[in-house]
Amino acid sequence: MRSELSDSLxxxxxxxxxxxxxxxxxxxxxxxxxxxxxSACLFYLEGMAGTAFINQNILYPCRAFGNAMDVEPQARAxxxxxxxxxxxxxxxxNRLSELTQKLLEGLTVLLVDGCSEAILLETRLYERRxxxxxxxxxxxxxxxxxxxxxxxxxxxxxxxxVRSPMLISEVFSIGKQLPTNVSIMYLKGxxxxxxxxxxxxRVRSLDVDAVPDSGHLRQLIEERPFMLLPQTLQTERPDxxxxxxxxxxxxxxVDNSPYALIxxxxxxDLMRPADDHIMRWQHAMMNRVIRLAGxxxxxxxxxxxxxxxxxxxxxxxxxLLTSIAEARADVPFPxxxxxxxMEFSFYLMNEAGTRMPSQIGPALGIVGAMVLGQxxxxxxxxxxxxxxxxxxxxxGNYTISDYSLSLTxxxxxxxxxIAGAMLGLYGLTALLFVYVCSACATRSFGQPYMAPVAPxxxxxxxxxxxxxxxxxxxxxxxxxENSWLKRTPDGDTMxxxxxxKQ
Amino acid sequence: MxxxxxxxxxxxxxxxxxxxxxxxxxxxxxxxxxxxxxxxLLLAGIFSIPIILMLxxxxxxQPSVRSIDILDQAFSRVFRRIYxxxxxxxxxxxxxxxxxxxxxxxxxxxxxxxxTLLLAGFAVLICLAACLMGGTGVSGSVQMWSYLxxxxxxxxxxxELEYYNPRWxxxxxxxxxxxxxxxxxxxxxxxxxxxxxxxLMDDEQGKDRTxxxxxxxxxxxxxxxxxxxxxxxxxxxxxxxxxxxxxxPKAPNGLTFRVELMLSNGFNDTSLQLPLMIAWFIPMLLxxxxxxxxxxxxxxxxxxxLKYWVCLVIASALSLGLTFTSLGDRAWIDKINGMVRLPxxxxxxxxxxTVYLIRQRRNRVAAS
Numbered sequence: 001m002r003s004e005l006s007d008s009l010x011x012x013x014x015x016x017x018x019x020x021x022x023x024x025x026x027x028x029x030x031x032x033x034x035x036x037x038x039s040a041c042l043f044y045l046e047g048m049a050g051t052a053f054i055n056q057n058i059l060y061p062c063r064a065f066g067n068a069m070d071v072e073p074q075a076r077a078x079x080x081x082x083x084x085x086x087x088x089x090x091x092x093x094n095r096l097s098e099l100t101q102k103l104l105e106g107l108t109v110l111l112v113d114g115c116s117e118a119i120l121l122e123t124r125l126y127e128r129r130x131x132x133x134x135x136x137x138x139x140x141x142x143x144x145x146x147x148x149x150x151x152x153x154x155x156x157x158x159x160x161x162v163r164s165p166m167l168i169s170e171v172f173s174i175g176k177q178l179p180t181n182v183s184i185m186y187l188k189g190x191x192x193x194x195x196x197x198x199x200x201x202r203v204r205s206l207d208v209d210a211v212p213d214s215g216h217l218r219q220l221i222e223e224r225p226f227m228l229l230p231q232t233l234q235t236e237r238p239d240x241x242x243x244x245x246x247x248x249x250x251x252x253x254v255d256n257s258p259y260a261l262i263x264x265x266x267x268x269d270l271m272r273p274a275d276d277h278i279m280r281w282q283h284a285m286m287n288r289v290i291r292l293a294g295x296x297x298x299x300x301x302x303x304x305x306x307x308x309x310x311x312x313x314x315x316x317x318x319x320l321l322t323s324i325a326e327a328r329a330d331v332p333f334p335x336x337x338x339x340x341x342m343e344f345s346f347y348l349m350n351e352a353g354t355r356m357p358s359q360i361g362p363a364l365g366i367v368g369a370m371v372l373g374q375x376x377x378x379x380x381x382x383x384x385x386x387x388x389x390x391x392x393x394x395x396g397n398y399t400i401s402d403y404s405l406s407l408t409x410x411x412x413x414x415x416x417x418i419a420g421a422m423l424g425l426y427g428l429t430a431l432l433f434v435y436v437c438s439a440c441a442t443r444s445f446g447q448p449y450m451a452p453v454a455p456x457x458x459x460x461x462x463x464x465x466x467x468x469x470x471x472x473x474x475x476x477x478x479x480x481e482n483s484w485l486k487r488t489p490d491g492d493t494m495x496x497x498x499x500x501k502q
Numbered sequence: 503m504x505x506x507x508x509x510x511x512x513x514x515x516x517x518x519x520x521x522x523x524x525x526x527x528x529x530x531x532x533x534x535x536x537x538x539x540x541x542x543l544l545l546a547g548i549f550s551i552p553i554i555l556m557l558x559x560x561x562x563x564q565p566s567v568r569s570i571d572i573l574d575q576a577f578s579r580v581f582r583r584i585y586x587x588x589x590x591x592x593x594x595x596x597x598x599x600x601x602x603x604x605x606x607x608x609x610x611x612x613x614x615x616x617x618t619l620l621l622a623g624f625a626v627l628i629c630l631a632a633c634l635m636g637g638t639g640v641s642g643s644v645q646m647w648s649y650l651x652x653x654x655x656x657x658x659x660x661x662e663l664e665y666y667n668p669r670w671x672x673x674x675x676x677x678x679x680x681x682x683x684x685x686x687x688x689x690x691x692x693x694x695x696x697x698x699x700x701x702l703m704d705d706e707q708g709k710d711r712t713x714x715x716x717x718x719x720x721x722x723x724x725x726x727x728x729x730x731x732x733x734x735x736x737x738x739x740x741x742x743x744x745x746x747x748x749x750x751p752k753a754p755n756g757l758t759f760r761v762e763l764m765l766s767n768g769f770n771d772t773s774l775q776l777p778l779m780i781a782w783f784i785p786m787l788l789x790x791x792x793x794x795x796x797x798x799x800x801x802x803x804x805x806x807x808l809k810y811w812v813c814l815v816i817a818s819a820l821s822l823g824l825t826f827t828s829l830g831d832r833a834w835i836d837k838i839n840g841m842v843r844l845p846x847x848x849x850x851x852x853x854x855x856t857v858y859l860i861r862q863r864r865n866r867v868a869a870s
Contacts, residue, residue, distance in 0.1 A: 311612045423624065426608045429783040430628045436646060437632035437791075441639025454642035455510050 005094045007073065009113035013041045016109065019100045028103075035062040035084065036069045038076060039113040048106035050125030057086040058108065058121060073114025080112065081119060089122035101179060131157065134236050136403065139275035143239040151181050151255035154238070158185060158251065158260075161242035166190070166484070174203060174217075178210035181255040182217070185241075190248050190485040192478050195264050195445045199250050202445075214257040221252075221263075224442060228411055230404040231444045233262040233269055240274040246485070247463075248478035250445075264445035264478065266452075268464040271295065273401035276467070285467040292465060294399030298409050301393045302339055303416035303428050305386075309335055311424030327383040335386075336421045342382055342390040343417070345372050347410070350394075452477055471495050504637075505799040505810065506568075506705030509720060511641030516700030517732045518644045519792040522785050523596065523692055524736040526603065528685075535685055537671050537744040540737055542682050546689030547733045553694045553848055554729060556855045558722035561701050563862055565716040570702050570803060576858045583804060588847050590800035592695055594817070597793035598824035601625055604786045605825075622825050629791040630818045633798065634811055637703075640791050647784055652735075659742050666745040694848045697729065699796050702803075794818055 005012045013030065020028050020043070031042040040062065044054060061084050071079045081090050093099055094117045099109050106124030131153065134146035147154045155169050166188045173179040182203060186196060202221040211217050214234065222231040232252075235241055241251050241260045252261040262269070271291055276284050308316055309324060316324070331338060349368045356364055376382040393413065400406040412435060419427035442449040452460035460477040462468040471494040479485055507515065524546075528539035535542060560576060561569040573582040605621045613621060632640050675682065704720055720728070797817035802808060808816075 423621075424612045426612065426621070426783060427624075430624065430787060433643070433784055433787045434628055434631055436643040437635055437639040439639075440642025440646065441635035448638070448642070450642055450646065454645040455508075456645050 003096055005096065005099075005111070005116045005118060007114055007116050009039050009041060009111055012111050012118070013043075015096055016043055016099065016111070019096060020103070031059070033059065033062060035065055035080065035112075036067060038069055041111045042108060043103055043111070044108040044123060045103055045106060048104070048126045049108050049123040053123050053125060054108055058110065058123075061086050074116065076112045076115045077110075077117045077119050080110070085110075085119070085121065087121045087123070091120040092117045093120050094118065101173075105181075128153070137235060137237050137240070137274055137401070139273060139278075142275040142278045143237070145238055146236045147238060147241075147253075147258040147260060149256050149258050151183055151253055154253050154258075154260065155183055155185065157238035158242050158245070161239060162187070162245060167245070170200075172204065174206050175208060175210045178212075180211050182211070183251075183253045185245060185251040185253065187245055187248070187485065190246075190479050190483045191250060192248055192264070192447070192480065195447060195478070196250055198445045199252065199263055203252065211254060212256060214252070214254040214259045214261050217252065217254055218261055223445070227438065227442060228408045229267065229439060229442060229449070230270065230402070230408065231263070231265070231442065231449070233265045233402065234259045234404065235262060235274070236260075237274045243274075243277060244269070247476040248480075248483075248485075264443075264447035266444070266447070266449055266463070267405075267439060268453075270402040270405045271400065277470075281467050281469045288465055288467055291399045291401070294396035295409060296396070298393045298396030298400070299413050300416060300428070300432070301396070302343065302389055302413060303420035304425075305389050305420075306335060306339055306417060307420035307424040307428050310421060324383075324385055327385050330380040331383050332380070338382055338386055339390075339417065342372075342386055343414070346390055346394050447478060504705070505703065505795070505802055505813075507637045507641055507703050509704055509706040510645070511637060512700055512704040512706075513720065513724075513728050514644045514648065515637075515641045515703070515792055515795070516696055517728050518648055518785070519789055520693065520696045520729070520732040521735050521739075522789045523696065524689060524733070525739045526600070526789075527689060527692065528736070528740045535677055535681060538674065538676055538682055539685070540671075540740045540744060541674065542685035542689055543733065543737055543740060545683070545686035546693055547729075549686060549690035550693040550697070550729070551726075553690075553852050554697050554725060555722055556852055556859065557694075557698055557701055558720065558725050559859055560855050561704075562721065563859070568717050569704060577854055581854070585847070585851070586800045586803040589695060589699060590797055590804065592847075593699075593793050593797040593800060594821050594824055597790055597797060597817075597821040598827075600786065600789055600793065601821065601825045604783075604790065607782065607786075619826070622822060625787065625790060626794070626818045626822045626825075628787060629794045630814060632787075632791050633795050633814050637795060640788070640795060644788055644792075647788060651785055655739070659738075666742065668745055670745050671741070691842075691848055693729065693733075694851075697725065698847075698851070699799075701725075703796070703799060794821065797821060 002015065005015075013032075017023075017030065022028050022030060027046040029042075029044050029046050031044075033040055033042070042054070042058065044051075062080070065084050069076055069079055077092055081092070093102070099118055099120065102120050103109050106126055108121040108123040110119040110121060112119075128150050129148045131145055131148055133144040137146070138144075145157060147157065151171075155171075159167060159169075164187070168184075168186055168188050170184045171181055173181050184196075184199060184203065199221075203217070206217075206220055208220065211220070218230075218232050218234065219225065224231060233244070235244075236259050241262065244262045245251055249262050249264065252263065254261075271288070276288070279287070313321060328335070328338075333341070349364065349372070353364050373387055377384050377387065397406050397409055400409060415435075416428055416431055419431040421427075423430070440448075440450050440454045448455055451457060452464050457477050459474045462473050463476060475481065475483070475485070524543060528535065528543060561572055564572055564575065567575065570582075573585060577585075601622050604625055605618050608621050609616065609618070632643070701720060705717065706720075794814065794817055797820070798810070798813040801813040801816055802810070805813075
């Protein structure tokens with residue numbers, strides 16, 4: 001089959017039909033008509049294109065046009081665009097593959113007899129979810145809007161926040177067989193050029209049939225796919241995306257996905273929820289410390305408990321040791337089995353709670369509390385202290401705002417649990433040492449994953465644990481020092497209303 | 503993957519290893535030095551000044567050449583090989599002795615029934631895994647752990663305040679001048695070899711005036727500042743340790759005392775053992791990782807065709823082997839440290855380096 005259109009309308013229409021599997025594809029509509037005596041043919045996808053819009057802005061003007069088309073046959077398409085059609089966004093195209101692809105995206109294809117170019121008309125009007133509140137990243141203060149499954153809407157949501165011509169949105173399609181539109185958004189002149197070219201290189205060079213979601217793309221572009229720590233950040237919040245873009249990051253959005261991918265990132269980005277920069281600095285810092293402590297408790301506490309009770313009992317104060325021994329006296333399992341049962345039960349509840357319809361969610365809480373808590377203790381299957389340990393580590397896990405990171409912590413916790421059971425504090429610290437080395441060796445799109453702690457960048461500590469007052473923020477470490485994006489070096493310029501001290 | 507590090511990584515790595523090596527050495531030489539280890543440390547610092555200065559100036563003579571290659575140009579390829587061979591030997595011995603210490607402590611606090619091979623093999627494997635991830639990972643984690651280590655140690659030191667007694671530092675020259683001087687030469691050897699390794703690993707790149715690549719190893723002031731920080735921290739630790747009243751039930755015996763007792767139930771309350779334990783294990787692992795990394799680095803310097811991971815595997819096998827021979831015994835290595843390290847490594851380098859620097863200066867004056 002030819003790859004480009006010919007002069008013959010009949011031939012072109014047949015080619016289009018063949019490519020689009022018409023008439024098997026019954027929702028692809030073909031409409032033949034005439035404009036000033038010249039035959040034309042319209043193709044569109046029912047449901048994806050607005051029928052009323054097509055009737056009103058394409059068919060009606062064409063049929064009502066009474067003047068003769070006194071131009072060369074090859075110029076007819078351009079003539080129609082200039083003088084007849086009432087559509088704002090149009091494009092002439094002669095490649096059959098491009099025409100069919102655009103048609104599937106909801107555009108309308110208009111073929112004119114004698115002309116080897118077709119007109120692509122922007123007629124997309126399909127059912128879509130309205131912009132609504134976020135589902136997985138709710139905050140106490142700050143905006144509540146979340147991304148939707150439409151790429152254009154998502155790009156617009158970010159543009160509404162970052163109103164600058166320097167905000168660039170590069171849109172292209174990926175996926176060889178089933179192409180999907182992808183947008184890369186960044187602040188020109190502020191973004192790290194090396195990271196940007198690396199993002200472009202990885203996304204554009206993918207050799208894949210289809211990328212239906214940002215989650216798929218994430219797995220394909222991360223540099224260390226076997227590493228547990230996520231190397232991109234997935235967010236469904238436009239305000240968070242906009243904030244991170246203003247810090248020199250790059251947002252990658254995929255059509256049909258309500259999540260944006262942010263790269264490059266650090267571990268501390270994953271631990272900062274969307275409202276971190278909105279809150280007053282004292283509150284935000286307190287919350288950061290709590291979250292960090294929560295993560296450490298979730299990661300280490302079960303392993304530490306098992307290491308201490310199995311191998312370092314001399315470190316436990318005698319009163320506590322007696323109490324642990326008494327609580328465990330009737331439990332028939334070794335402490336390792338006991339803790340594994342409890343951990344597995346927690347994972348079960350967690351996974352069931354995630355998949356369960358919201359209407360029966362409270363029932364899960366009751367079942368968990370009753371069966372796993374009270375009943376297990378009464379039946380002497382689990383010691384009460386262990387329930388406290390597991391509950392604390394579970395609570396600590398919930399303080400991690402990033403879902404992917406919280407899953408990572410769960411898996412790493414298991415490793416520490418086994419190391420603690422086998423080699424006590426020696427094993428626990430050794431594995432922790434490997435975890436930290438591994439995190440420090442990781443790079444996200446060329447940038448160190450543990451910055452600004454390792455490598456230590458004292459100017460950028462506000463990006464890690466110590467949240468500074470907003471007027472003390474320095475330029476993010478990812479933003480080039482020569483960038484047009486400036487942050488005030490001290491409080492004098494940002495808080496201009498303050499009287500300067502003499 | 504390369505063994506060379508950026509400046510921050512090299513400084514963090516070198517500084518950390520120096521602190522731990524000096525503290526360990528003094529803590530474990532305690533039987534011979536009594537409470538006068540801090541004097542040896544101060545003397546060692548003073549003895550090291552000329553060699554540190556010479557090394558810094560030497561590596562900056564030719565900005566467009568890597569530090570390791572300057573050895574070729576300043577002396578000869580044979581000298582470089584011999585020098586790297588000595589440094590490799592010391593790194594391996596240091597790793598072996600530190601592995602032994604770590605294993606003894608682990609056996610003392612919890613695993614007295616576990617075979618030494620298992621515990622030592624585990625430690626070496628962990629360090630090998632960490633080093634295989636690249637120098638960035640290990641040096642980055644050093645930077646992270648150093649804050650945690652300082653915090654934990656600060657907690658322990660402050661909690662022990664009531665036990666400190668400056669009278670325990672008296673008499674100042676209790677063990678006599680000979681052991682103090684001998685120890686100070688030994689520590690000076692450690693400081694200078696650490697500084698030499700640190701400079702050789704520093705691969706900080708910049709651009710010169712013409713736009714060409716310029717290697718800028720750590721300059722004298724930065725080096726002195728960082729060595730001073732390392733010496734200062736070690737000195738505080740040693741002084742704090744020396745001022746503690748030995749309230750443990752039985753008197754210390756053998757070459758390994760104090761650290762082990764601090765970890766169990768000698769000086770500390772039970773609640774303090776946990777931070778101290780973590781503050782002990784992780785730095786020990788980092789120190790082992792440092793010696794493994796530097797051993798790999800010197801193997802690479804000797805056999806340039808070997809791959810990064812092969813050098814590390816060879817280094818870990820050699821050091822693990824040494825751990826189980828009498829050569830890995832701390833008493834032996836500490837005894838030869840003062841006798842061998844200084845005359846074999848430091849003094850020839852100081853003499854040859856000074857001659858080279860004078861020649862360079864003369865040439866420059868003649869050319870101008």
